[in-house]
Amino acid sequence: MIPEPVRLHNPTGPDRVAVVSAAEAWGTPGSFHVLVARGPRAGKLGMGTTYGPFTVEELADRFAEVVAALGLELFAEAGRSLLIDALLDARPQVRARAAARLGWRRDRGAVGPLIAALASAEGETCALLDALGAIGDPVAIPAVRPFAGRKLLSRRRSAVEALRLLGDLEGLAEHADRIRATLPEPLLTALDAIDPDDPRPGAEDAIVSVFPSVEDQYRGLALDTLYELGTPVAVAAIRAVLPGLRFDRVYHWRYLKSIYKRSMLRHDAVTFGLLSHAIEARGRQTKGVAASVKSGLDGGVHHTRIFARPTQRYLRRLAWRYLRNLARHRPDRYAAAAAEALVPYGPEDAREPSGLYGAFADCYLLNRILHNQGDRLVLDHSRLSFRWRDADSFRAPADRREEAFPDRWDAHPRAYLRLLGSSRLPSVHAFALRAVEERHRDILGDASVEELLPMLRAPHEPTVRLGLDELRRRFDPEHPDLLLVDRLIADQIPEARELARSWLRESSPLWTRDAEWVVLFTTSGDPDLSMLAAGLAADRLKSDPGLRRILSARLLDLFRQPEAQPGSLDAYLLIARDALLDDLDEQLDLDTLIHLILTGPPQAQALGGDLLARRPEAVEKLGLEGLSQLANHEIAAVRAATHALLRLAVDRFRDDPGPLLMLVESDWPDTRVVAFGLLRDGLGPDVLGPPGLMGLLDSNRVDVQDVARVLVLRHVDRFDPVELVPRLVEHPHPNMRRFALDLVIDHLPDGAEALDRLSWFFRAALFDLRPERPVKRRIINFLRDRGLRDPFQARVAAELLGDFARSATRSDADRALHAVVSILIAHPDTPSDVSIGHSAGGVA
Template sequence: MSVRGTVMRMFRPTGPERLVAISVEPLAGSPGRVTLKVQRFFRRGKLTGTEAYGPFAETELAGRIADLADDLAAEGYTRAGARAMLDRLNSPSARKRALSALRLGWIGDRVAVDPLLDRAALEGTELSCVVESLGRLGDATAAPLARAEAARKLLSRRRAGAEAVRALGDAVGMAEVTQRAIERLPQAMRDAWKAVDGSAFDEDALTDLEAVFALLDVKEQFLALDSLYEIGGPLAVALVRRVLAVHADIHRPHRWRYTKSILRRSTLRDDGETFAVIARRVELLSRKPASTVAVVKSGLDGQSRQTRIFSTYTQRHVRKTAWRYLERLARYRPAKYTEVAAAVLAAFRPEDRELPRGSSDEWSRVYLFNRILRRFDGRLLFNPKNLTSTLRSAKSKIPLGQGVRTESFPAVWDSYPRPLLTLLASAKVIEVQQFAHRSVTARHPELPRLATAKELVDMLTAVYPDTVELALQELDRRFDPSNPDWALLDVLMSDEREVIREHAVALLTRCSDQWTHDIERIVRFVGAPEALLRSTAASLVLAALPTSDAWFRRELAERVLGILQGPEPSEGAHDGFARIARDGLSEELNAILGLDEILAMIDKGSTAAKVAGGSLLGSRPEAVELLGTERILAMAMSDIAAVRQSAHALLGASVARLKADPSMLFALTDCEWKDTRSFAFELLRGPVDVAALGLDGIVGLCDSNREDVQSFGREMALKHFDALDSAELLHRLAEHPSAVIRRFAVDLAVAHLKEGFVALSRLEAFFRRALLDVLPDRREKRLVVEFLRDRGLRDERQAEVASRVLGEFVRTRGKADFELALDALVRLKLEYPQVESMLGAVA
């Protein structure tokens, strides 16, 4: 993992030792510790001496290298290439002067400060490049020049000065830059910006700024973005990145100029994420003709002229410049190269692929992607004219052999591999994931140990299965149930993705012994934002409570009570606490709370408070007298199950009162909640006699629209048939609109009617109604016909009743059951000839 290899070369024209190489070597057996080695040469390949320094912590490395470079500079050494660039500063060619000034900034040798200041005093066209380089060199003597340039109106000069002020750490100058940038903002955006705290990221503030941006005039939108990026800070940079990531038309007039400016600023700040967002958008726009012609003001000389915007030449220039920037990072700031290159690769999305055509594959036209990841892929042929990479032949589709490396600057990736974790955590393209995974497992197996909790969590949802497996292995290694990584668990629990929540639940369960006796952690986990986590945490706490000390249970009860009595942040947020109160701490809470306090929780509390209060109330039989019948009835019909259950418990303890007045139970039988209806049914089946409700009560049950209540009514009617006025009962049931109840009435009469003429004659109208019903049921008719026939054959008086009813039915000449009824009449006539019959009329 340690940085290694040559990090700097220096040169002097005279003396016995003209070349010096500074290199870094990791200290064997001491991770994170390195030594510095200075090798001196007379010429390349002819070593004259070696000096070693250290060991040092890797975090001290940059400072130690800078100290060594300063010591060598005092001996007359300059960094490789610096002397030639200093000579070119005086070239008659403005282009060469500008390029040499930029190169001196990259080389980083402060011996160039004075020559650059001298060149700046001449105010040539290369002045902006000179100022940018002075900013990179970081010498405070350049601050006055940078401040003066930052106050210019011309965009290129103002940008160079502002970014130099930022790089120099000039607080006073930066305050002036910020104030001017705010003044350049459109009025609406200026007012919105002043209303927020730009020094800290806030999602709500970002949303407000986005809304204001969307309402700005098209000509002002990207001016506002460039000004905000100049201001800097977490909020402004976040807004710029978000807008550029979703704004597809950055190449249009009045937009492209400021997009280029932001791109340039990002390279001066080494802001990899912003650079990556713009570089990706440029790559995608370069696939199809996108140029337009418009009259715009030049950022170089301030003149307005007709200009082609985002021409093919511009596209290629910007793409090549982006890669040149990465190459210089790899050479002069290798630690930054892997960071920025990783940001670029992570910015690409699966939808950026193209359908392969001919010798082109899915990524052939994504220049930066290919330069970073596939530069040395022997299967590809690069075309520098159109910046594409095509397959050499059909065989090029064969996978590469084991260990073949295709990325640019592999040694730099090996020396600074930390950004590989960024790719594992955030890359959405599977080829990038495969590159990062291959690099980590083959050359940096210890790297996952350095992953942050968030990176590890993001790896769990990677598009590449092997990355997920790698994250799970590290998660298992890192998470010790006896000494949990609480920060990691907090990150897992706060994530909204389902697969992450499942891992959080598993880890929470594994380490339950470490937190179920810690009140603060119980409160945090049971109050988690996700319902599954809350439920699991509550279950684990309930499982641990039986073995908890009495003092702990009481303290937890007081804490849970305080939460339940407070406002609930969102519906269901306190459900876990209500479960713990109801199922684990009822004894402690009953000792703390009076009856009035419990009733207050039920009347005024949140849903969770009502649940807890209801469960406690059920264990207070004295509450019956205080609450009264109407209050308990209302509680039994509450939409909170625990409140209903408490009412059930109170009613169950008041059987004597219910026996005297069962009307309350009758009201509960038609409650919308099934558990309350079932409770009422059980009491009416058992200790409370439903007969006390009388005929009206039982018919009322049968009249209900609820099937379970009707069923109970039929059950009670059958049970108490002999004790009731059977004729009245059957007549009323026969009038019921439900065919089920009418059928039940027929079954009840047929199966349970008392013997004799009196009982049958009282139901003559009932049987007539059953046979002559306008919506007849064939089964009922056949049953009634057979019943009347059998009862009529028992004696003459019953035969008279049966003959009258059957005669009227036969007279209707209904097709169904006519013969059965006629047969019954014949048999009755043969048995009792003297009984009047309709047989003659029918014949």
């Protein structure tokens, strides 16, 4: 970076003014001269002296040496004497402004006068302390230390931050011991339980989690105390908690304002950016509230407004004033601070456009940073809102830059990477993208993966494309960065994972040679990618028993853990089934396998089922009761394995068919099918006996009833239909009633006694209020046929048919009468209310 010109003044010498500057050496690109111009006044400087040329790396040191040499001649920065004289002014506000300007200049020659002014300071005490801290000369430590113990928050704050900048570790440690005791108990306990200097993301979670337990009125003070401690964990916790606080509450706002001022003194760009945006955003929601507040200066209670509009406007201007001073006096810090101020802006900050007021007209700091050097926007000072100058101003110029201090951005272009990775506004992305593509393309090559990956989730498609292109450019399939692949696999960004998949395919000839990478990629945590890796490494798995053993052991570890989310282990189950069953079978004893089936996640249970089918010894281990339980398992693979074991154990059911009879009532159709097969073909009716068959007939399941009917009909000679029919008729399912009718018609023994014993059945069927006509016709035909056989059955049949004929509908009555007549013709002596007459030439 080329140093800024320095103006020096010597009130006693012949040359009172000197200007030191740097410029590129003519005809020697990349080299620079240091130029010194001197004269009696600014308008009359001589040609001066030229030093160099110097390389860009040594330019800053040589420039500083020239300035120091002029200091030996009693030259000092221009204006110092006036500012030092101003420290003696009668007005405190003049003294405070002079101290602030001396602090920004970081002129060590001003330390003595500042310390002297501190002894008699009044309202300007904080400004003097801030200036001493900004200059950073340890000589000031003894003068600053006493103020770190002051009760007044503003003075204590300035003193502590000054000690931090002065590097007074001892004084800071003593102060930290004092203020730690003021923290609420939950926060102090959480802070003591962790390493305060742990910089890792998430280390602050312990503090954040207990913060809600702190009483609301003490939360602001607790946060300011944590920020005063200044450890990485404490600062990270504050940034996480700040968005949830109310700015218009007195016991919040006093300390939020304190943190805000500390962030500027400390040059903590991230906290400064968060609070600058929060003050602006909350200001759109509230005008503040009235409250009675005790003053730290006089101890009196004053009625005032908290977070009122004047306060909001003052702090919004202060944010820009701070950035402007950074650009002028600490140019190396400006770009980073400006980037952090832009990052918190998002779509929620937009308003409804109105006339020349655009969507982001109220975003004061955003417009200051991005458009301050242009002339398209006009500031409404009373509202701190920007409007377009005219309708033609909506279009951004293509040939000039509008951002404030563009040379500061160019000197530190890595700030653009921060915007591309974290900003949520497309307009900010367009600003940073234009700078990178036109002037600073080389910073992408120096960017870390942590800086490139966030670009893939940007709300601006060209930014996403730029990040992807840079990552692709870096990847060499012949020399793959597999650590980078692994990081992308674990990323939450879909584009990153898709890029990792493509790299995995391209570099598979190399990583599949390494067992550690094969195991890592096939157990990546991304099921789809694990399947891809397994497919790419399939040949290696087939030919490498050692690798299979390592991978199977790793998969077993995964299967013993609960699923992170439903389906997350599906890919590992497929890998295990395709390539590792033999190896897994070797590593699991029977007890462990059964435990995996009973307690593992669904995929582990399915895998256990596959392996259980290979273990005939499990029949002895589980017994009939255990097999029956597993046959009703919800995992199909477990049931399938159990079915195979049940077939091996069929002889055991001969002594105790009870479990098998329970399995035919299973909720799982495949288990019932196996049980049916064993009952029908494996055991047969001899083992079941009539009681067992009757138990099957009692089932409410149609498929069980069908099997029972087949078995009964196959061995109908073992049953007495006269005893069986009543039981079937009592069954609620219509299938059994139809089966009862089939048994009666097809298997009722001949003779009047059997027919008479089932007369109730025939009556119930014939006189049913909701009859089935085919059933009635079958019974009528059956009774007619039985009545024709002999006089004894004719009597029973004629009585039943006659009773039915008197109450039935005409069609059924006619059919019943015809049946009776047929019986009477065959057996004329059969008693019946129906008689046959010939007088009319027909039946009466």
